[in-house]
Amino acid sequence: MVLPDSVHYHEVHRFRMNQVLKTRLQLRHELEAPPVLRKFGSGWISGVIGFVFGVAALLMVVAMRVPGVFSVPQIQSLHQNHWFRLTLFLLLLCAFLASLLSLILRRHFKKILGLTGLIVTMLATLIGGTNPAPVVTGSTSLYFGLDFFVLNVLFTGFLFVPLEQLFPQNDQTIFRAEYREDLFYYLVSSMLVQILTFLTFLPANMLKATLPLAGVRAWVGALPLVVQFFAIMFLTDLVQYVVHRCFHRYPSLWRFHAVHHSARSMDWIAGARMHFIEILILRSTTVIPMFVLGFHESAINAYVFAVYLSSTFIHSNVNWRFPVVEQIFVTPRFHHWHHGIEPEAIDVNFAVHFTIFDKLFGTHFLPENRWPAGYGIEGHPVPKGYLKQLKYPFRPAAT
Numbered sequence: 223m224v225l226p227d228s229v230h231y232h233e234v235h236r237f238r239m240n241q242v243l244k245t246r247l248q249l250r251h252e253l254e255a256p257p258v259l260r261k262f263g264s265g266w267i268s269g270v271i272g273f274v275f276g277v278a279a280l281l282m283v284v285a286m287r288v289p290g291v292f293s294v295p296q297i298q299s300l301h302q303n304h305w306f307r308l309t310l311f312l313l314l315l316c317a318f319l320a321s322l323l324s325l326i327l328r329r330h331f332k333k334i335l336g337l338t339g340l341i342v343t344m345l346a347t348l349i350g351g352t353n354p355a356p357v358v359t360g361s362t363s364l365y366f367g368l369d370f371f372v373l374n375v376l377f378t379g380f381l382f383v384p385l386e387q388l389f390p391q392n393d394q395t396i397f398r399a400e401y402r403e404d405l406f407y408y409l410v411s412s413m414l415v416q417i418l419t420f421l422t423f424l425p426a427n428m429l430k431a432t433l434p435l436a437g438v439r440a441w442v443g444a445l446p447l448v449v450q451f452f453a454i455m456f457l458t459d460l461v462q463y464v465v466h467r468c469f470h471r472y473p474s475l476w477r478f479h480a481v482h483h484s485a486r487s488m489d490w491i492a493g494a495r496m497h498f499i500e501i502l503i504l505r506s507t508t509v510i511p512m513f514v515l516g517f518h519e520s521a522i523n524a525y526v527f528a529v530y531l532s533s534t535f536i537h538s539n540v541n542w543r544f545p546v547v548e549q550i551f552v553t554p555r556f557h558h559w560h561h562g563i564e565p566e567a568i569d570v571n572f573a574v575h576f577t578i579f580d581k582l583f584g585t586h587f588l589p590e591n592r593w594p595a596g597y598g599i600e601g602h603p604v605p606k607g608y609l610k611q612l613k614y615p616f617r618p619a620a621t
C-alpha cells in the first residue's frame with residue numbers, strides 16, 4: 223500500500239523535474255531563436271551575454287570555493303590577484319546589467335534568458351561573489367579544470383565569435399546545430415586536463431630519460447628562441463602529418479578520427495570534437511620532438527599558446543582569404559577542405575602548420591576561389607551525442 227505522503231512526494235518530485243525540463247527547453251529554444259527574434263534591440267543579444275557571463279561567473283566562483291577539486295594549480299595561484307578579482311567583478315556586473323536589459327527589452331514570453339542570467343548571477347554573488355573564501359583548504363592529488371574550461375571558452379569566444387559574425391564564410395548562428403555536443407567536448411577535455419596532460423607527456427618523459435641526447439639538447443637549447451619556436455612548429459607538424467594520415471589510412475584508427483570529422487559545421491568550437499583516444503595518441507606523439515630534443519621552456523610555452531590559437535582559427539567560420547600566406551601556412555580555407563564532404567576533399571590537407579608537407583607527399587588540395595559545399599562524412603555514419611560517439615569506435619564494423 224502506498225502512503226499518502228509518499229504519493230505527495232513523488233508528485234512534487236515529478237512536478238519539479240517537469241519544470242526543470244521545461245526551463246531547459248525554453249533556454250535552448252531562446253538560444254537557437256530564428257533571426258527575426260534575434261534582431262538588435264530585441265533583448266536577445268543582451269540576454270545571451272547575461273546568461274553566458276552569469277554561468278561563467280558562477281562556475282568560476284565554484285572553482286574558487288573548492289580550488290583543490292575544481293581549479294588548475296596555475297590558475298589557482300591567480301585567485302588572490304587583484305586583477306583577477308577585478309575581472310570577476312566586471313564579469314558579474316556585465317552579467318547583471320545585460321540580464322536586466324534583456325528583461326526590459328524582451329517580450330514577456332521570451333524573458334527566459336534574462337531571468338536565468340539574473341538568477342545565476344545572484345547565486346554566484348551569494349555564494350562568494352568577488353571574494354569567495356575556499357570552503358575546502360589544501361590541494362588534492364586529482365583535480366578537474368573547471369576554471370580552465372571557463373577561461374578557455376571566454377577567451378576563445380571573445381576572439382572568434384565577433385570575427386565569425388562579421389566575416390562569416392557560412393551563414394550560421396552562434397548556437398548552430400550540434401553546438402551543445404562540441405561545447406560538451408570542450409568541457410570534458412578541460413575538466414580532464416590533469417589526466418590528459420599526464421598521459422600526453424608520459425611517452426616523451428620516458429624517452430627523455432632513456433635516450434643519450436645530452437649533447438643534442440645542449441645545442442638545441444642554445445639556439446635563439448625564435449629559431450627554436452619555428453623548429454618546434456616544423457617538427458611537430460611533420461609528426462602530426464604522419465600520425466594524422468595514419469588516422470585516415472587505417473580503419474581501426476579512422477573510427478576514432480571519424481568522430482572529429484562528423485562535425486557538419488565549422489566554427490571556433492568545432493575543433494574540440496575529438497575522441498579521447500585520438501587526443502592521447504595525437505598529443506603524445508607530437509610533443510615528443512619538443513621535449514626529447516631539449517627545446518627551451520619559453521619556446522615550448524610560446525608554441526603551445528600559438529597552436530592553441532591556430533587550431534581554433536583554422537576551424538573557424540571566417541571567409542578570409544590569404545593568397546600569399548596560404549601557399550606556406552595552413553589557413554581556414556585550407557583546413558576546411560580537409561573537412562569537406564565532397565569526394566575530392568577525401569584524404570587531403572593533413573598538415574596543421576605548413577602546407578609544404580602536403581605538397582611534398584601529394585595530398586595538397588586548394589582549388590582557387592572555392593570553399594567546400596558542406597562538411598562531415600558521406601552518409602553521416604557517426605551517431606549524434608557525446609556518449610554514442612565515445613562508444614562508436616568500439617562498435618563492430620558494419621559488414
